Amino acid sequence: MFGYYIDLAMRSLKHNKMLTALMVLAIAVGIGASMTTLTVMHLLSGDPMPGKSATLFYPQVDTDPTNESNHAQPPDVMDYRSAMDLWSSRRADRQALIVDSQLKVRAPGVDLPPLMETMLSTTADFFPMFDVPFQYGGGWSAEDDARHARVAVISADLNDKLFAGQNSVGRTLRLRDSDVRIIGVLKPWRPSPLFYAVAGGRFSGGDTSSFYGKPEDVMAPFFSGLEINDGHFYQFNCWGIPTTPGHLEAAPCNWVQLWVQLGDAGKVASYRRFVDDYAAQQKALGRFTHADNTRMRGLMQWLDFNGVVPSDVRLQTWLAFAFLAICLFNTVGLLLAKFLRRSGEIGVRRALGATRGAVFAQCLVEAGLIGVLGGVGGWLLTMIGLWVVRRQPAAYADMAHLDLTMLLTTFLLALVVSLIAGALPALRASRIPPALQLKTL
Amino acid sequence: MDIRPILMTLRRHKFTACLLILEIALTCAIICNAIFLIDQRLENMRVVSGVAEQELVYVKTAYIGNRPDAPARAAADIAALEGISGVKAAALIDQIPFDYGSDNAGLRLTLSQREDSLSAAMYHGENLLRVLGAQIVEGRDFRPEEYVPMSKVVEALDKGELGNQPNPAIVSRAVADRLWPGQEALGKQVYIGQDVPLTVVGVVGTLVRPSEMQMAKGAQYSVVLPIQEGSAEGSVYVLRTAPKDRDEVLKAAVAKLMALDPNRIVLEKGTMEQHRRDFFQNDRAMASILVGVCIAMLIITALGIVGLASFWVSQRNHSIGVRRALGATRSNILSYFQTENFLLTTMGIVVGMVLAYGINLFLIVHYELPRLPVMYLPVGAALLWLIGQCAVLGPAMRAAAVPPVVATRSV
Known part of the structure; x- marks a missing residue:
């Protein structure tokens, strides 16, 4: 079923390329900004003597x-x-x-x-x-x-x-x-x-x-x-x-x-x-x-x-996550529009016997796919962001690189954000009454 | 235009409408605070130095060892530097404006005082004010016989002799106004700690203090003392020249200093203009990051508005056709969507203002920022109204283009 949902999601995403690109871009930009600052925070607030600092x-x-x-x-x-x-x-x-x-x-x-x-x-x-x-x-x-x-x-x-x-x-x-x-x-x-x-x-x-x-x-x-x-x-x-x-x-x-x-x-x-x-x-x-x-x-x-993490860096991290929140709201709105526009199609699926859970899962898979695509874009933007950080005059600039933990965090964050964004629209879509939609067809 | 039907329609799309309002609110709140932060940084960068920034070059050399003949060597260095063609004047001083580090001391009005009245930057070096180009607005500059070598000052301090003599000093206008508001500063006494009394002989209009951290405590709190800097202390050679000659003079000065003592290390050199630019590089970087984030936020929000408005237009295709068939003009439809967007944006802005103050409170607690001035709110609001109207224009035009014949179709 999961493979089928992926296939459906791909078709749906291809159907309206403009809207898809918009959502992927929003997630990518939000993820890029927050992962760049999070990587710098991770670098600056870490334990310099792991295992020994205690x-x-x-x-x-x-x-x-x-x-x-x-x-x-x-x-x-x-x-x-x-x-x-x-x-x-x-x-x-x-x-x-x-x-x-x-x-x-x-x-x-x-x-x-x-x-x-x-x-x-x-x-x-x-x-x-x-x-x-x-x-x-x-x-x-x-x-x-x-x-x-x-x-x-x-x-x-x-x-x-x-x-x-x-x-x-x-x-x-x-x-x-x-x-x-x-x-x-x-x-x-x-x-x-x-x-x-x-x-x-x-x-x-x-x-x-x-x-x-x-x-x-x-x-x-x-x-x-x-x-x-x-x-x-x-x-x-x-x-x-x-x-x-x-x-x-x-x-x-x-x-x-x-x-x-x-x-x-x-x-x-x-x-x-x-x-x-x-x-x-x-x-x-x-x-x-x-x-x-x-x-x-x-x-x-x-x-x-000593408050070693510079206040500018902390401020940038807050800013990046606020930005991610705006991107999240944006994606919620767009996903809602996308799912509800397909009300007819969803109505037919429901009438043919799909449960609410199945419709919900299908919508979430689509949101998750957008998240993965956004994650790839976010990863690229994070690399660019860190390159910019390395060119800053700060003393820590040369250490700003993406390690494996932060790379995995990038994709995880993108997926989580997209699933959160998808949850409410998917719920709405799964509540669509089949009969009403069939009448208009 | 009657807004009732718009509100009625929005009530049927509560969830999407709320989403858009929240997004606009969050953007508005962050934009207001970000613009405020940008302005704070720009404010830092606008500080007036009081020195002839376009005419100064400097060379910082490292400690070349404690030599008994340091004052004589310093005098020889200065004489040689003033011999370079194009150099109007040269001085050896302890610190210059826009240094990261700084040399400060606390000032007290009376000896019995427990806490310092203020902390000020301590500038010293022969002919410092003349070479830097800072203007004396009251009293006089130091007389040549008043200058004392640094080593003598340290010696006198050890023996506690400085307390028994009048030590002339020049203070900045800001120091004078803070210590003696509304009074004549000339001739007044002020103390450094318990030991050293100073007598004000002159007031310099503006002379910025080094170090951004110190600047926060009073950017113009500076005191100038008549102490000769020896070349042993790791001090700064400052040369005054015509703006166009700066590069050549700097090159010639370094060559001359190295020729006089090949053993010394040049730590840093440049023009005062570049020194100022470097000093504010963090502020500039932060300001540009904030500008970038603001623009990105506005674009994302605008795209969100475009997306939702398109969705609504396509959803209401039928009813738009019905309205058109019943006699509504294209401009009626256009203004319907524009008014709808204006209402949503306004609601978002109202929520956003409250949120903006919330974020500002957080910044006040965690980053010691001042309170957000009210004038930033209309700026943020205007920006969002503008963005909203621009974003909704495309979908609204598409809506206006819906022909009345749609009303007769069943789908």
Whole structure:
């Protein structure tokens, strides 16, 4: 019966090509717009560390002892001393300090002008903690951290640029005025968002697309980095004026981020207690004034708190779905017109013994067929839409591609939309009384 | 024209009529809000900078290391840049309008104040106002002897010496009006935090602050300080020239800077005009997306109206023939369908207005947008009336063309 309905639907669609094209176009345009924005949303709101994000936490303490701010939330990052105290106590399974700075990079023996790069200064746990993939070599050890080793890990991009993609482990890189030895080259790695560096989202006014940039091209041990680029570190915020700009170890400024990995709920609870105790102890020492203002959000909570999905993207998604709704109304109207125009034909079928259910099913099959055709059109329009997105100046633009899940979602959405659109007209068509229609024939 | 028979007919097609009304309502609601959003973006892009945008080029260089002779080098750079033919003036400054990042400080009227009165962009650099072309409307520009090198300022801050001296400053008109409404700003004192008192010596008419995020807090809140920028801090060389010479001057400036210190890295260069264009690229992209969606929505809605109107015309073929046979003219039939569409669109618009305010409330809560001004509603309504009338014209003409003889046929 299904095959027969398909055949009937094909005939009916061919009968009025103009109306069919109109319905297919409406669905295709609606699907194209909503799938383009949905793909971007999917890309931007996903879990950057699937399977692991539940074990990653971002502790915060209120380092600001003044009454300048309202202390509703602790600062987004920490001052040097607090970060160092928490990190060096090693109470978590893994812990990594993180700070970014800009410096000039050259490769001796490579004939290229110096590059201005962002250097990530971090500690040894960073690589295993965030599952950073290596192409050549590997990360550094805790001993390298301790002895301020002059080593570095570089990104695949930088390796391509400087060393034409060859294995560059063992080669030298000049960071500002210091030589470091390359010990690892990453595989192409593009977490979305660049979660470990996220901070300050609540001050960004919704313009958060910069959270989706590429990882730093140069990574060096935390303390080595502080020495190499001394005088060029920027504060997140300060509650007093730093005495030596760029050198913030003793400054009343927040500028270091700390991430910890905690394997199970027990460890999470005990680390929470540890952070609270630390803050209380610092209050007793007179360094903190708002000791109970601590937080420890999980990775996804932290991203949520920072509102990482740019507000423009959310707005575009709403807009696209409103547009899809209009396309849906449009298709409902047109399908109704189409089915009711065939009242005579339906009346004859009913008179010959077709049940209401059969007429309903036949109409739905026709609507579904329109949905499938609309899905194909929608898929093409989504590809065009994503191509347009890739040409936008946003930081995430290069990642906008249709993956298999979203491809299947496209067709599923098209089918669902068309069936919803078809349901009411099909119901009306199945209610057509046979006798009345036969009389007019 | 009597609308009663039209309403009677519509009551027999309640479902289809409601569908069309809903579609029009939704389109109307979204169009009103979208036009409002577009206008907001365009409003952002229209901000007045107060600087001679057509005459400026800039070169941003990276930190070339802390050198003790940074101020002397900066002076040498500026002298060399001013030697380039076509350059009217050059300056080394900390930030320029339409930068993404910005350098800001909170201002307080009294030392006892707990919270800042406002936050303003802090511009500094020798001859900044003259080179940028911002107009002083009250008071004076800084005197040459008032300029202090950045390193001296940091040193004085460390020792807490800045609190004991009058530090001259120039504020923008917007800052002066906000801090001292209706009063003379010249000679007034204002504080940065607890430490630094400033004395207003001049008022600049308009000087936009960098960073879109900061702009939202007062686009014209700017303060200029007499601090010399050393070439060590990663600052911006700005050159004033005739609009036609900009490209050549820019090329020559980069070459000259690289010749003076081959070690430096040029991070960014361009004209102020292009800097402004790049700054608003997100706003422009969003506005064009919104325009595209509006047009697509109107087209889809129009096609829906065409589809349903055609259906109604073909359904009422017989009764149209009867009316024609009873003496109705072609224009009677035409105006019947046009009036019908006008009624449906009007009902859709009424529902749409309510919906538009609903959507606006949602946007206010989630996107901190202002309330939808009432003037956007008639714009949306007019658009939909127009689209409706255009869309129904084709089917209505077909209806008018139905000959009276149809009445005599049985089908």
